[in-house]
Amino acid sequence: MSDEMENRFLAKVKKTESCWLWMGAKTPTGYGKIAIRHGLIIYAHRYSYEIDVGPIPKGMFVLHSCDVPSCVFPKHLSVGTHQDNLKDASLKHRWQFGKIGTWEISPMKAKKPNWTLTKEEIAKVKELGKTHSTRAISMMTGVSKSHVHYLVKQ
Numbered sequence: 390m391s392d393e394m395e396n397r398f399l400a401k402v403k404k405t406e407s408c409w410l411w412m413g414a415k416t417p418t419g420y421g422k423i424a425i426r427h428g429l430i431i432y433a434h435r436y437s438y439e440i441d442v443g444p445i446p447k448g449m450f451v452l453h454s455c456d457v458p459s460c461v462f463p464k465h466l467s468v469g470t471h472q473d474n475l476k477d478a479s480l481k482h483r484w485q486f487g488k489i490g491t492w493e494i495s496p497m498k499a500k501k502p503n504w505t506l507t508k509e510e511i512a513k514v515k516e517l518g519k520t521h522s523t524r525a526i527s528m529m530t531g532v533s534k535s536h537v538h539y540l541v542k543q
């Protein structure tokens with residue numbers, strides 16, 4: 390994590406008495422998002438957690454104790470399982486992305502048919518293929534495992 394990235398991040402945070410509100414771009418569900426290398430977009434609260442606490446264990450989610458989606462205050466963030474997140478979200482009616490493991494927000498629609506992928510999406514799958522398993526990419530993008538495998542091996 391470079392200092393420059395960290396400063397860029399903090400410049401978009403408004404610290405209130407209770408929460409640190411993300412003033413940058415947000416997802417439709419109200420979570421902050423930030424662009425990192427190669428045009429990848431990650432959740433701002435996950436980014437904040439990683440700056441403050443460290444890498445998020447594989448397959449784990451970052452949950453808000455304050456129930457403010459745009460909050461990036463590390464003290465309000467904790468790591469939980471997919472199950473915790475689903476439970477949390479079903480209670481709050483704002484579960485949207487069934488993503489697992491990493492920071493990808495869902496550039497592609499869930500269960501997107503292979504033949505409708507754009508050039509950019511194919512490039513993204515290939516890029517993810519350098520660091521992620523076929524299974525993880527499939528879960529993140531909604532592209533079938535066999536097609537991810539095919540794209541990555543190309």
Ligand SMILES: [Zn+2]
Pocket residue numbers: 407408409455456457460461462465
């Ligand atoms: Zn908060």
